[in-house]
Amino acid sequence: MKLKYDLYISYLKIALSAIGIYAIPVAVFTLTSCGGGSGKSYDEAKDTPAGTYREYLSELRTQDRLSFEGLTARLGQWQTVRDSVSAHIRRDTLWRSHTDMRKECLLLHDSIRMEFSRLALSRPRTYKEVLALKEHFSPYAEDGELHRSAQEIQPFFASLDSRMAYRGGKEQLLSAYRTLLSETQRKGIHGHSDLTRFIGKEDALFRAFLARLNDYDDMDLSDITRDTEKCCAEVFRAAERQEITYKEAMLYMAMRTNRRVIQNVQACLDGIHRGEVTTPRQAHAFIWMILQPYASLDGFCLALLSPREKEVLDRMATETPGAFSTLRKILSSENDRLEELPGMLIEIHIATL
Structure with missing residues (x-):
């Protein structure tokens, strides 16, 4: 999961760099599409793993400007084809000696992925579609036990909305935040009550921080x-000591992430609406923060969203293009392709499937 997230973030930084949002030096090397490099005719090879891939690739190349529903269906077919090829390989005891065919399958696999990248960018996409695609292909989408566990915990997170955010000045807030993190590291997390107490206090401080983000x-x-990361590590140390379960640690921390991401995006959208973003530096930062639901929420986090959180994310996804249009006026960049970002995000996610 961590490897896929790092890969996703790396690709996202490259995409943002391409549209002038996040400048980083990067070189991207890709393999060109693979044809029938083995010298075998299609009829001879179609019952082999490479032949199966080649047949699917040939059909995929005839597609263009797929709707979101069509793209999702094709990706589902690809997963079925890939599973079939993998099963064939596992059954073939001589597979390890078929080096040329193995290389061909890898090249064909890359070519199929490149075709899906083309299709993802073949027509305008939306941020709601990015979320829908990630949720659809989440390996946890049909995990009933996981959903039931999340439903049991959701009332705790919903109750945080009724708690008062921290009240205090700019410096007082930072002092209180640092004190909470320091004490949590010193005392550690030693049970369920410590876990929920930390999340509750941190949430009150975080909401206050977001309310005065520009300060x-x-x-x-x-x-x-850095200290927040250390406190999160304390949660998993508690699981290692069996003071809470690993399941409890994973669920609470993932649902905490969901809540913080949503709060962060809402604060950014509100700030843009109030005209509080005035410099290119702020605009770049707000774009990056608004993109977090599509970058940092993996399949596990998405599976834990409550119905209300899904509604909020969908609404934010609808509002995002308008917010970016406002920020575009501040950036004054000639290389402005913000409207292409949803397609790029879908392309990035396809690369992780």
Whole structure:
């Protein structure tokens, strides 16, 4: 899961760089599409793993401007084909000696992925479609036990909305935030009550922080980020000590992530609506934060969303193009392709399937 997330973030940074949002030096090397490099005729090879891939690739190349539903269906077919090829390979005791065919399958696999990249970008896409695609292909989408466990925990997170956010000035808030993180590291997490107490107190501080986001625009808060990560690590140390279960740790921390991402995006959208973003630096930062649901929420997190959270994310996805149109006026970049980002995000996710 961590490897896929890192890959996703790397691809996203490349995509943002391409449209002038996030500049990083990067070289991208890709393999060109593979034809029948083995020298065998199609009829001879179609019952082999490579032949199966070649047949699917040939048919896929006839497609263009697929609707979202069509793209999703084709991706589902590809997973079936891929599973069939994998099963064939596992049954073939001589597979390891078929080096040329193995190389051909790898090249064909890359070619199929490149075709899906083409199809993802062949027509305008939406942010709602990005979320729908990630949720559809989540390996946890049909996990009934996971959904029931999430439903049992959701009332706790819903109750946080009725708790008052931290009240205090700019410096007081940062001091209180740092104190909570320091004490949590010192005392550790030693049970369910410690876990929920930390999440509740942190949530009150985080909401207060988001309410005055621009006050901290020029401040170095890397210590808070670093110490927050250490506190999260304490949760999993508690699981290692069997003071809470690993399942409990995973569920609570993933649902905490969902809540924070949604809160963060809402704060950004509200700030844009109020005209609080005035510099290119702020605009770049807000674009990056608004993209977090599509970058940081993996299949596990998406499977844990409550119906209300899904509604909120869908609404935010609908509002995002308008928010980016406002930020576009601040960026004044000639290489502005923000409208292409949903397609790029879908392309990136396909690369992780």
